[in-house]
Amino acid sequence: MFLNRMRRLRGERVSVFPLTADRTRTPHSINPLSCPRSTGYASSSSGAHRSRTPDRIRAAARIVLDRIDGRPAVVVVSAFQGVTDQLLECARLAARNDPAWEHVHGRIAAHHRSAVDSLLSGGHACGIRAQVDQQLGELRDTLQQVRALGHGRSAMDLVASFGERLSARIVASHLNQFADVEFVDARHFVMTDDNFTRASVMLPRTTGAARRYFASFWRQSLARVPVVTGFIGRTDDDRTTTWVETDPTTPPRLSALRSGRRGLKSGPMSTAS
Numbered sequence: 001m002f003l004n005r006m007r008r009l010r011g012e013r014v015s016v017f018p019l020t021a022d023r024t025r026t027p028h029s030i031n032p033l034s035c036p037r038s039t040g041y042a043s044s045s046s047g048a049h050r051s052r053t054p055d056r057i058r059a060a061a062r063i064v065l066d067r068i069d070g071r072p073a074v075v076v077v078s079a080f081q082g083v084t085d086q087l088l089e090c091a092r093l094a095a096r097n098d099p100a101w102e103h104v105h106g107r108i109a110a111h112h113r114s115a116v117d118s119l120l121s122g123g124h125a126c127g128i129r130a131q132v133d134q135q136l137g138e139l140r141d142t143l144q145q146v147r148a149l150g151h152g153r154s155a156m157d158l159v160a161s162f163g164e165r166l167s168a169r170i171v172a173s174h175l176n177q178f179a180d181v182e183f184v185d186a187r188h189f190v191m192t193d194d195n196f197t198r199a200s201v202m203l204p205r206t207t208g209a210a211r212r213y214f215a216s217f218w219r220q221s222l223a224r225v226p227v228v229t230g231f232i233g234r235t236d237d238d239r240t241t242t243w244v245e246t247d248p249t250t251p252p253r254l255s256a257l258r259s260g261r262r263g264l265k266s267g268p269m270s271t272a273s
Contacts, residue, residue, distance in 0.1 A: 053080055053111070054118035061175050068179065070223045072214075075181075077171045078230040079163025080115070083108060087139075091159040094143045095151035101143055109136045112166050119174045128173040135166055153196035157232075158240045160197075164229035172227035182217075184226040189213040190233030192241045199241035201233060 064075055079087075086108050093101035116128055139162045146155050165185065172183035189209035192199035217226060233241050 053115050057115065057119060057171055057174055060171070061178070064175060064225075065178055068223075068225055072218055072222050073225055075171070075175070075225060075227045076230045077164065077168040077227055080111060080167050083111065083163040083167070084160055087159050087163055088156060090143055091146050091151050091156055094147040097147055101147070105136075105140060105143060108139070112136070112170065115170050116173075119170065120177070124173060124177055128170065131169060132166060135162060135169070138162075154194075154239055154241075157196045157199075157242045160242050161229075161232045161240045164232055168227050168229045175225070175227065179225060180221065180223055181225045181227055184217070184228045186229045186232055187234040187240060190243070192233040192235060192243050194235045194239065194241070196239075196241055199233060199235075199243040201243050206233075 067073070086104055090101045090104045090108070093104060112132055113129070116125060116132055120128055139159070142155070142159055142162075146159065149155075151159075168185075169183045172181050175181040189206060189212075191202045191205045191209060193202065214226070218224060231242055233243050235241060
């Protein structure tokens, strides 16, 4: 499975793509966490904004659980609203050796820890808290490197990727309380060129890598649901990239791939207004 030509529109977005061999059906595509621009949410997170994130994830989870029906399906998640802008701001501040980057990092950390505390409890919470804290530590280390060495476009992509990686992990953990769900990092199979911040996906190679990856993923059970990071990939030398829609006049679509008797039915993906 691979998301082909999806617009790079980030901000609390979850999309569900059931796979089916029935060519008469259009796959479900939902964005239950999207915020219309008319709502006036600021790029930076306020306390009130953070408090809304768990409610949106719960609403998204209800829709996801209603849509999955035992056939192969993929859930694609992008960063929480405003987090990508905060991450890029963090990198720019760190590159200028401005100590304000630590304050922004703290806001990002508080946003994600608050979501974990609200959505999970008991053993589920302990495991995901440790994973989120580890990723936040990796983000801090990356920003320290940016502070020491300055930022290039590749560093900006690596920093930005933490938004998807954190949110997808949290969404996957919440869903895993109710279904057989697993976090998947798209860098396992999405291959891009090295045009950092605006990378193009190498479709033939990504198609093959995705087919192999998901054939293995679903070998034990087709009901197992991957929650995949949106918008990120990797280069041949394993550097992280963020990829973009190359033709903004073309509606984002899913590419049709086949694995055995089951294929991915093409269909439009809705986007935020």
